[in-house]
Amino acid sequence: MPELPEVEVTRRRIAPAMVGRTVRSVRTTANSYFFVTPPGRLRARLAGRRLAGLTRSGKYLLAHTEDGSRLLLHLGMTGQLFSSDATSPRLLSATARAALEPDAQLDFRPDRHTHLRLAFDDGGPEVYLRDVRKFGKVQWLAPGEPCERLDRLGTDALEVTGSHLFEASRGRKVAVKSFLLDQSVVAGTGNIYADEALFHAGVRPTRAAGRVPRRSYEAIADATKRVMLRSIETGGSSISDYVAPDGSDGGYQDERRVYARTGSPCRACGTAIRRKVIGQRSAHYCPACQR
DNA sequence: ACCGCACCCTGAGCGC
DNA sequence: TGCGCTCAGGGTGCGG
Numbered sequence: 598m599p600e601l602p603e604v605e606v607t608r609r610r611i612a613p614a615m616v617g618r619t620v621r622s623v624r625t626t627a628n629s630y631f632f633v634t635p636p637g638r639l640r641a642r643l644a645g646r647r648l649a650g651l652t653r654s655g656k657y658l659l660a661h662t663e664d665g666s667r668l669l670l671h672l673g674m675t676g677q678l679f680s681s682d683a684t685s686p687r688l689l690s691a692t693a694r695a696a697l698e699p700d701a702q703l704d705f706r707p708d709r710h711t712h713l714r715l716a717f718d719d720g721g722p723e724v725y726l727r728d729v730r731k732f733g734k735v736q737w738l739a740p741g742e743p744c745e746r747l748d749r750l751g752t753d754a755l756e757v758t759g760s761h762l763f764e765a766s767r768g769r770k771v772a773v774k775s776f777l778l779d780q781s782v783v784a785g786t787g788n789i790y791a792d793e794a795l796f797h798a799g800v801r802p803t804r805a806a807g808r809v810p811r812r813s814y815e816a817i818a819d820a821t822k823r824v825m826l827r828s829i830e831t832g833g834s835s836i837s838d839y840v841a842p843d844g845s846d847g848g849y850q851d852e853r854r855v856y857a858r859t860g861s862p863c864r865a866c867g868t869a870i871r872r873k874v875i876g877q878r879s880a881h882y883c884p885a886c887q888r
Numbered sequence: 889a890c891c892g893c894a895c896c897c898t899g900a901g902c903g904c
Numbered sequence: 905t906g907c908g909c910t911c912a913g914g915g916t917g918c919g920g
Contacts, residue, residue: 598912598913598914599914600914629896629897630896630897631896631897656914656915671914671915672914673897673913673914673915674897674912674913674914675897675898675899675912675913690899690900710898728897729897729898729899730896730897730898730899730912730913731896731897731898732896732897732913732914732915733914734914734915746915746916768889768890769890769891770890770891771890771891771892775891778914780914780915787913787914788912788913788914876891876892876893877892877893877894877913878912878913878914879911879912879913
């Protein structure tokens with residue numbers, strides 16, 4: 598599931614394949630709620646544009662055109678933004694994978710989940726946006742057009758501070774885990790990094806956000822930034838579908854302490870990691886290290 | 889204002 | 905073999 602580190606790694610690695618190139622043609626799948634901007638209009642707006650930059654806000658990517666228009670992309674749960682040169686078993690379904698010879702590298706062919714295909718006028722590699730569950734979003738923003746999704750976002754997780762979290766949490770009764778997932782408080786944190794940051798800060802995810810002391814929020818803010826920067830360094834977490842734009846896996850899944858490690862021994866103290874549903878999401882924590 | 893929950897979607901994995 | 909069920913979850917919107 599792409600969170601800030603995966604989106605940032607995607608941004609850095611796909612940028613060379615987008616920025617400075619002119620879109621020649623756009624192909625999309627049929628209209629669905631995945632397309633905030635209907636696909637017909639999207640194709641018309643995008644064709645012929647030269648892309649001038651690629652930025653990130655929280656978990657959103659923004660491709661900027663020379664005239665100030667923006668293409669807003671969200672990868673949702675299963676979104677993959679990659680070059681047509683990429684090969685990875687993660688770009689195939691399990692049945693397609695099973696049909697592969699052990700060491701075969703099957704080139705990716707756009708399938709029914711490939712919702713956006715950008716071809717460029719230099720005839721080079723295309724850029725694909727694939728999203729099996731369609732929890733992602735694509736939206737066209739005209740120059741100056743306001744965007745509620747972006748305006749709602751709080752402090753970017755890479756810049757979050759303990760005082761910001763402390764002040765925003767006063768009076769809040771939700772579990773601190775749910776509080777950290779609120780994108781209007783911190784933008785970019787998702788289920789994996791919220792669990793990991795709480796582990797490193799030694800805070801139990803079930804605690805009411807409003808009752809977590811300032812010093813713990815300092816630790817949570819530090820841990821959030823440290824964990825995310827390290828994940829970016831290692832190429833993100835390839836836990837289910839995430840794959841970098843060149844098809845390579847990330848490495849941070851090997852460094853995680855609690856996420857999806859239910860029943861395994863805590864790497865710090867050996868106690869079995871527990872899983873508990875908080876706010877309709879799985880939370881993972883060490884009952885001994887996190888109080 | 890805040891909180892809990894349903895909903896959007898598809899594939900994997902499981903029990904029968 | 906195959907069916908039906910459950911689970912995974914980011915973000916939005918609604919009712920209490």
